[in-house]
Amino acid sequence: MTRKTAKDFDPQVLKLFDRYVHGQISRRRFLTSAAKFAAAGLSAEILLEALSPKFAEAQQIPANDARITAQYLEFPSPDGYGKLRGYLVKPAHYSGKLPTVLVIHENRGLNPHIEDITRRLALDNFIAFAPDALFPLGGYPGDEDKARELFATLDQTKTRNDFLAAAAVLKNLPEGNGKEGAIGFCYGGGIANFLATKIPDLAAAVPFYGSQPTTEETAKIKAPLLLHYASEDERINAGWPAYKAALKAAGVNYQAYVYEGVQHGFNNDTTPRYDEAAAKLAWERTLAFLSSHLN
Structure with missing residues (x-):
């Protein structure tokens, strides 16, 4: 699966995500506001999941x-x-x-x-x-x-x-x-x-x-x-x-x-x-x- 980058997301979604992760808006507010930017067949929940950290995939040095x-x-x-x-x-x-x-x-x-x-x-x-x-x-x-x-x-x-x-x-x-x-x-x-x-x-x-x-x-x-x-x-x-x-x-x-x-x-x-x-x-x-x- 091709890894998504910032270019795969509408800039307004990235701004919403930044506000969400820094406590300026709630999860519900993010989902409601981001829904309009979700592509056909995708929910705002899936959009949020795509933006969220994938720790195991990115790990460079094992513990x-x-x-x-x-x-x-x-x-x-x-x-x-x-x-x-x-x-x-x-x-x-x-x-x-x-x-x-x-x-x-x-x-x-x-x-x-x-x-x-x-x-x-x-x-x-x-x-x-x-x-x-x-x-x-x-x-x-x-x-x-x-x-x-x-x-x-x-x-x-x-x-x-x-x-x-x-x-x-x-x-x-x-x-x-x-x-x-x-x-x-x-x-x-x-x-x-x-x-x-x-x-x-x-x-x-x-x-x-x-x-x-x-x-x-x-x-x-x-x-x-x-x-x-x-x-x-x-x-x-x-x-x-x-x-x-x-x-x-x-x-x-x-x-x-x-x-x-x-x-x-x-x-x-x-x-x-x-x-x-x-x-x-x-x-x-x-x-x-x-x-x-x-x-």
């Missing part, structure tokens, strides 16, 4: 790959949530100390796609750690709709502090070289920007289509940034001009790329919004950027 070691690591929450947990992945064989990268998920918690991303980084000789913001609520539930519902109930002030705690855990691992970067996608891209405003010695941050901090917070950034944006992402791109001006005013070392003709989520190879060419280029740039700043 039991002999080239890596992977484990779930628990650590205390600083704000009374009890225990937190993240997915820690290292190369199976290495010498000396390795650079570390915090991997921040989208607004569904630590799902199989983000775990796969974490394994990919380990194969490129990083120690990668992906915390699950949903762990205090039982962890990623295995269903994207349920995950979004749970995510909306999080206290974001506490959750952001939890990510700061996760960054400290990773930074202090004895196997690390003392240099830490952060990479995040969608919601996680916003958190990567946030971490850059809060961690003075963060060595690099790579937000993929993430929301931007305020001008006041941007002035606190010391880390070099590599920013990835999609040209067809009106929601996130609306904040880019002000962020760009604030970065320049603060003298922040940054690189920014807007990938033409692609959608929000273009790096996520589990959904039709994935764009192979843009994702490949963005990932190559990301690995080169992290290597140059963390080694």
Whole structure:
């Protein structure tokens, strides 16, 4: 079966889907609004299923790959949530100390796609750690709709502090070289920007289509940034001009790329919004950027 791409869907359907996955409209509202775009013989339900993640089909690195070691690591929450947990992945064989990268998920918690991303980084000789913001609520539930519902109930002030705690855990691992970067996608891209405003010695941050901090917070950034944006992402791109001006005013070392003709989520190879060419280029740039700043 030929894999569908964003070009197989009406642009208005993609906009509706973006609003749905980010909690701006309900599942019912999506189905009602998308019904008019469904082709003959197809229902809006089938349309939604076609747009939804296919984790198994997209997996690149199996969890039991002999080239890596992977484990779930628990650590205390600083704000009374009890225990937190993240997915820690290292190369199976290495010498000396390795650079570390915090991997921040989208607004569904630590799902199989983000775990796969974490394994990919380990194969490129990083120690990668992906915390699950949903762990205090039982962890990623295995269903994207349920995950979004749970995510909306999080206290974001506490959750952001939890990510700061996760960054400290990773930074202090004895196997690390003392240099830490952060990479995040969608919601996680916003958190990567946030971490850059809060961690003075963060060595690099790579937000993929993430929301931007305020001008006041941007002035606190010391880390070099590599920013990835999609040209067809009106929601996130609306904040880019002000962020760009604030970065320049603060003298922040940054690189920014807007990938033409692609959608929000273009790096996520589990959904039709994935764009192979843009994702490949963005990932190559990301690995080169992290290597140059963390080694």
